[in-house]
Amino acid sequence: MLTSRPIRIAGASGSASDRRHAMAAFAKAYPQDPVDVIISDYMSEANMVTAAARKIDASTAGQSYSDSNPLSLAAPAFEASFLEALEPALEDLAQYKIKVAVNAGASDTEGLFKIVCNMIEKKGLKIPVAWISGDEVFPAVDAALKSGKSHFKNIYTGEKLSEWKFEPIYAQAYLGGLGIAEAFAQGAQIVIAGRVSDASPVIGSAFWYHGWRRDQLHELANAFVAGHLVECSNYVTGGNFSGFRSLEQAGWDDIGYPIAEISKDGSVVITKQKNSGGAVTVDTCSSQLVYEIQGPYYYNSDVTALLEGLWFEQIGKDRVALHGVKGLPPPPTTKVGITARGGFQAEAYYFLTGLHVEDKARMLEKQLRKGLAPYSDKFTMLSFGVLGAAQPDADNQNAATATFRVFVQARSADDIAPKKFLRPVIDNIMQGYPGATFHLDFRQGIPKPYFEYYVTLLPQSEVQHKVHFNGQDTIVPPPPTTHVYAERQPSKEAPSISVDxxxxxxxxxxxxxxxxxxxxxxxxxxxxxxxxxxxxxxxxxxxxxxxxxxxxxxxxxxxxxxxxxxxxxxxxxxxxxxxxxxxxxxxxxxxxxxxxxxxxxxxxxxxxxxxxxxxxxxxxxxxxxx
Structure with a gap:
């Protein structure tokens, strides 16, 4: 699509635990508040690893999430919360031809695609759907590791994958947005991705709408930052904002969802749903901008954005313009998350009330360490800590109470079985501090699995990024021009010119x-x-x-x-x-x-x-x- 009008992209979900109503609300409000594309993100490191484990477990059990009724399985390997948001929006999406790009496929994008197609068909609607593959890269990682071609260094710790003490079971790459752009260009209205980067749905939408080229780095970088601003939904309209008290009159109870307006030249304005709570201000945009960045260089598979000269301008009520973003070539690599089974963990809580909380905590820790000593040589982690503080001279008992937490991890469930962790923790009560009381919900004291997540880099040339639409597969090639950046971002310990x-x-x-x-x-x-x-x-x-x-x-x-x-x-x-x-x-x-x-x-x-x-x-x- 080529037009001089800015594309309006709505951010309708920032996580699997976001509210579910925004997609339907955007679609229904189209006549009064039109948007061209609705993007939704449901993926995080937390649900990526659990979805990976569910897929491996299902495969081991001989189950398939591509069966005729994948929802019959209690825990699918895609993010099912997306379906709750999509279903009530479908009629309006069909009527107004609003496009949707969603990050929800997790470890079974094709399975989610089939369910969405079936849902649309049952409603008698005509909404063409595409899905994106290429993010599942465990074979490439495994082959390179076995051949000795790559040590796959952990980008956080510097550790080599060959030295990692856990066995990888799954690997997922973060894809760029041009597969989404290609799917839209071919006529898809809904595009389902497994794991594109958080901002990629916005990049892909703007690329398609404006007919950009891959070498238009300024435009791509601005769309990238716009995507970063709206992909977390309410975070740019007042959610998780340190100035939250100033927004009470604007409405705390139903903070509105954002809209990014991106012009053909890359200009960006952030606004929000009409008649909704929250606000879009320089400060709310600044709050989301600094969220989860790693330094002045912000990397994506399609472009690198240089952030240090960035600034925001309030140009109207709930309208903020983005300025100062510089576009640079993308890196030749993309981020890959590798999942392994880490072991098992459990926790338990005591309550400390009134005076001498520190001393009560010391007494309890000393007693519990002795009670757990016969088993603690098998623990990989054992920690004690006080959460919160008891208010002095409090006028109610809750305010005078702090929480004491005991947390444990081990490689096997048997190593922290109730008789080896929970039982010694609660059996201590009679010799405890004055007022010793433990939390009666013992479910958190039962061993539950946890996962290790290893983040490394893979050449984009080894990623098979594909669009699947209308029975045809289209390869999305890696970027033609890239730049190798330093492993560490520039850092200055203090201002260049200091002031007393x-x-x-x-x-x-x-x-x-x-x-x-x-x-x-x-x-x-x-x-x-x-x-x-x-x-x-x-x-x-x-x-x-x-x-x-x-x-x-x-x-x-x-x-x-x-x-x-x-x-x-x-x-x-x-x-x-x-x-x-x-x-x-x-x-x-x-x-x-x-x-x-x-x-x-x-x-x-x-x-x-x-x-x-x-x-x-x-x-x-x-x-x-x-």
Whole structure:
């Protein structure tokens, strides 16, 4: 399709745990609030590994998710929550010819494709559907590993796959968006992908709509960043936003879903559904921009976006323009996630109330370590921690209570069977601290499997990216021009020209978040965190305050110098956005699928750091607070 009008792309889902109504709402509202494409993302590292395991288990059991009734299987290897969102939208999608690109196939894209086709047929509708393959790359990884052609280094830890102590069972690559563009060009209305990168549905939609070429890097990079902004749905309209209190009147109870308007020249405006809660502001867009990035270079299979000069402009109510993105060639490789069975884990909880919580926790830990000692040599992880704090002089008992967590992992379920973990934990109660009380829901104390996730790179030339539509298969070739980038992103421990913090005048000791926004997220074992402020003088102060050395102090005990792999910190500045970004390598242990941390998605790192007290200039506090 060639037109001078911007394409309007709606972001209707950011995860498998997102609300299900947005796709139907966008489709129904078409006459008053038209969109050209609805994109939905249901994939994450967490459900990718579990879907992989379900596929392997089904294959071992002789089952097939391509049978005539795949839904008869209790746990399909695709993301079934997509079907709940799609079904009520189908009639309006058919009537208004709205296109859909979805990241939901997981480990059985063809199986999901067949179910969607069957659902459409039963409703008597005419909606052509395509599906994308090529993301399942275990044979290529396995063959290269056996031939010695590649060591497949872990991009987070530097470990070689041949040295990994777990046995890979599945590997999935992150594809670009041009397969989606090709499917739309061939006439598909719904395109189902297994694992394209989060922003690829937006890249592919804009590429198709505007008839771009692969060498139009500026346009592709802007579409890439637009995709990053809207692929997490409500995150760019006020969800997970450190300034959430300012949005209460705009509506907390039903935060609206975003729309990216992308022009032929690559210009991007972010807006949202009409008459919906939440907001689109410079700050909400900044919040999503710094989420899960890794440094100034942002990589995709189709393009690389240079972010450091990026900035946002409020051009109207709930309308924000994107500026300053630079497009560069994509890397010759793409990210690959490799799944292995890690073992089993369990946990249990006690409650600590009132006075001397620290001492009660020390007493309980000492007792439990002794009770677990006969079995703990088989544990691969055993950790104790207090969640929250008891408020002093609290006016109710709940507010005076903190939670004590015991977490364990082992290679076999028998090593942490109830008699070896849960029983010793609860049998301790009679000799416990004053008020000793454990949580009566023992289900979390029963061993459950967890998975290890290993992230590496594979040449794009070894990925068989294909579009399947109307009985024909079309190969999507790798990018003709690529660039090899350094393994590590540029990092500066402090500003090039420093300013003495005393020059900002009198200060008050207060939480950093009193005037500073922040947002954090996970990528494997790494956690990223971006900070930004609203005024230029605040930014001069912020970039001088937040050096690598000072951020170590703010991390406190989280910056554990004894942890292996070692925690490393990288820093860069988003100078036009008045932001400072940090990458905390290995802060999340082994990542969402296997970490022992309760912050397994890294989302609370930002809020923890915003709560830390620093010396804030009085003149900034007098101006405004968050």
């Amino acid at each position: 913090l005393d020059k900002f005048g009198p200060t008050v000791r207060a939480p950093l978040g009193t005037i500073v926004h922040a947002r954090s997220g996970d990528k494997g074992s790494d956690c990223n965190c971006g900070f930004w402020v609203r005024h230029a003088d605040e930014y001069t102060w912020l970039r001088n305050l937040l050096t690598v050395e000072n951020i170590k102090q703010l991390l406190g005990k989280e910056y554990d110098t004894k942890r292996q792999p070692k925690i490393e910190i990288e820093r860069f500045e988003l100078y036009n956005m008045k932001g400072v970004h940090f990458l905390f390598r290995n802060l999340l242990d082994r990542g969402v699928t296997s970490t022992g941390s309760v912050d397994f998605l890294g989302k609370n790192c930002a809020e923890f750091l915003r709560s830390r007290h620093v010396d804030i200039p009085v003149k900034f506090l007098d101006r405004s607070r968050l």
